[in-house]
Structure formats: C-alpha cells, structure tokens
Amino acid sequence: MGNENKPMKLAYYPGCTLKNQATNFDVSTVSSMAKLDVEVEELDRWNCCGTVHALDSDNVMNRVAPITNMIRVKEAQARTEGMASEFMTSCAMCYNTLKRANIDVRQRADALATINDLLYLDETKYEGDVEVLHLLEYLRDRVGFDNLAKKVTKPLEGLRVACYYGCLLVRPKEVAFDDVENPMVMENLIAALGATPVDFSHKTECCGAYQTVDKPEIIADRTDKIMGSAHEEQADLVVVSCPLCAFNLDYRQDDAKRLNPDFRNMPVLYFTQLMALAFGCDESALRFDLQHIDPLPALKARGLD
C-alpha cells in the first residue's frame, strides 16, 4: 500500500442494485475496505450506470448516463483532498457499462463533445479523465493480495470456492482486467483469504442474464450446468461479482431443481462477503440472510461460522 499511515480515499459508485436487492454486496464491500484502511466514499450524487441502454454503440444518448457519473466523480475529487480522479465499483454490471462508455468517449471526441453539450447544467466537463476501476482490480493492483492477506483474522481454511466470472468482468476484451479465457484474479483473492480456489469448467460461461425475466427456463438450464460444474470439483460455494449472476445462480436454483431432479443446492456469495468474513466483520456486514440458499451449513461444515 502506498502509504502505511494515511488511509487512502476512494470514490465509490455502488449502483442501484447494491442499494436494493444486493445490500449484502454493498455492506460487505464497504466493511471490508474499511478493514483494509481504504476510506471508501460513496459519491453524494450518482445515477444508474445506464446498463442496457449503454450496450448500444451508435447512440450518443445512451452514453449520457455513464458520463454524468464521470462528472460526479470529478466533482467529488475536486472537493476532496487525497482523492484521485478514479472510482471503484464492485458491481460487474456497472463496471462493464461505465468502462465501455469511458473507452468509447475517449475514442470519439465528437460524441463526447455532444454529450458535454447536452450536459450544459454541469459546469464540470468530462474530458475522458476519470479511471473506472473494478474492486477486484483495485485490490490486486493497489492494495496487493500480500498486504490484503495480512488483514485476515479468520482464515477461510479448508473452504473450497468456485470463482464465477460470468461475462461482464472479461468481455469484451477491451474492458477485461485479466485474462479473457482464464481469469485468475478472484482465485488469487480467495487464496489470500486462506480458502482453496477450485478450477471449474463454467467459470466464464454466461448465466443467461436478462433472459431471467421472460425465459426463466433458460436460466434454470444455465444454473444447472454452472452449479453442476462447481459440484464436480467439490466446491462448497460459488462466489460472484454481479447481482444478476447472483440472482440467477442463487434464486433460480429452485427452477434448476424442477428441471433436473438430481440438482444439488449450493450457496452463492459475493466475493466481498467472503472478504468481510475473513476480516472478522460481524453479521451486519455479511447479511447472509439475503442469500436464497443459506451458506451457513456449508461454512459450519468447514468450522467457519
């Protein structure tokens, strides 16, 4: 870590889902960062990252939402001492949307000029000068897994963890902050927490995403395959970084069971929840009550409750 005494200040963009369905992701992110002496400051103004609209490349309007957030980061940075022109988000979906928009406007000066023009109420103009960081990237490159390991007070010994990346952390390749085919950043984090990462065949397969709304049968099939492959490697649980993956892999296990009577339940956690657990945070930072499949029996079996 850059400076051992002074806590680092980091702008934090939670995203809507972390304020609703995935508050366990939010509280575990903030609590574990506090243990790492990183002062995480949620932006005081922010809007939805603009997911869905932003997947379309030729419409400038769809970039307005993400770029407005970049301006909010610049505003926060301008009035906060010790804050860099960057921000962190732990939601894979927000990361993907914001990062892609950032890459896009950096390459298209005309589109960026149009957006700045549309945002004439904001005095701050965006000039492509904010860095979008995913929490995993921040932990690897800024905190360092060796430093992180020193903060572990409750090593997750014996816990077998399957790290599921889905699509958003590694696709398209411009936004990937790790190997596209075989990312290892989450495994390395998990190992630093004292747990055992297991390699499994479906770690970068798509969970079916928004098909969950009107074609849950597709998700049931994806969940059956993905969780099945984690079972094959004797994983105790799966960790994710995306609230939509979490919903599909966790809540849709009931549908998977209807589809395949041999389907076996397995808990799905956010990687931040395992971090918070290993750092000795209390239940208010874990919120396991929001998990559909209760992770406590699996943790208890490894002596980790």
Place this chain on the structure above:
Amino acid sequence: MTSVAAGVTRNLSISQADGGRSKSEQRLIPISIMGKAYQVPADATIMGAIEYAGHQIVRGAGCREGYCGACATLYRLPGDYKIHTGLACMTMVEEGMTLAQIPYVPAEKSIYDIEELKPNVSAIQQMYPSVFRCVACNTCTKSCPQGLQVMDYVQAAKRGDIAAVMDLSFDCVVCGLCMLRCPAEITQPLMGIMAKRLYGRYLRKDSPELAERVKAVESGAYDAEYAKLMPMSREALSKLYYARDSE
C-alpha cells in the same frame, strides 16, 4: 425559487434602464404569444402580458403566486436554441420571447392503498414502473421551473430511497413540464407525490407535540384568543400577522 430571483433582477435592470422616465410612459417590448406578435409592458410577468394582450386565461392560472403549478409555460429567446420553461405568474417577459402556456399535461395516476405499499423500491416497481425507463438524460431537470434536481429524484426512486425522493421533490408544483419533455415518458411529479405520501405514512418522525396541541385546541385553550381575532378588520389582522414572531 430561481424564477423569482431571476424575475427580481430583471425588474431592477429594467427600472435602471428606464432611468428618469415617468411611470406613465410604459416601455413596451415585442413578444410572441402562441405565434402571434404583441407589444407588452417590459416589466410584466408572462401572465400579465398574456392578459394585457387581451387573452382571458381560463385554465392556466390559479394562485398567481408560484404555488399551484397551473401556469406552466414554454418559451424561447432570440439567438438561443434552448427551450426554456417558467411559471407564467413568476417569470418576467423578455424582448423577443416566443411563448405558449401548457396548462395541463395528461398523465395516468396510479391508484393505490397506501396501507398496502412499503416505503421502498417495491412501491415504485408496482405503481410507477415507467421510472425504470429513465435514461438519465437530465432533460427533466432542465425543464423544471422550480429548479429541482428532477433526475436525481427519479434516480433516488430507482434505488428505493423514498426519503431522498421526498426531499428532492418537495417543492414540486406538479406543473407537468418535466413529464412532457421526458423521452422515457415517465410521470415524475405523480411518482413524487406517492413518495411523499409514503414518507408521511411510514418514515416521518413522530411528533408528539401535534397530539398535545390538538388536545389543547379541543379543550378550549385557544377559544378566548379566537374570539378576539374573529371580529377584527382585515387591516388589523394583517398588521398583527406581519408583527408576529415568525420561526
């Protein structure tokens, strides 16, 4: 209210420009009301100008004080591509202004039983699902004559922060201009009203003082004072009102 402040400054500059001229020599300026040219007093409000021009305002006026939201107006200024908005009763005319009043914006109100809603994102999802269509273009904020951060309250609704919606939409006068301009066709003010009701029903702080005060009223503690006030003249009442200790 930004429109009031702007109106006052413009007023001042006009009276300075008018310098020594006597009050009876009213300076007239050209404006266009619904596509027709008129000369109107330079120090008129838009509402005053419309009436000066000979129109009778039937639906587009209510309080004439900036509270009821009945007088929403769209206008443009020469050499400026922007669509401006204002409350006709609070906004001063400007030279070359072209304007139209929009006294009513059709919108479907959701019917709900507040007892069956929860003060979180679920109420928004059930009753005003169009909120989730927001593309964060900020057009609503640009349209609001009250200077509210309309997009921010829509965004707060998306994340179920009812208290923030209440706070940010508190000064909404339901003029409807934001919902008219929203590309996602969201009905911001109606959703805002629901959030304020939810706040009132579930989230507000208890105020035991209120129950106490009601009890005192019922027990006749203020009857003598009322008896003194009731026969007073308008002038005496007004004098008393302005001389009161205000909070």
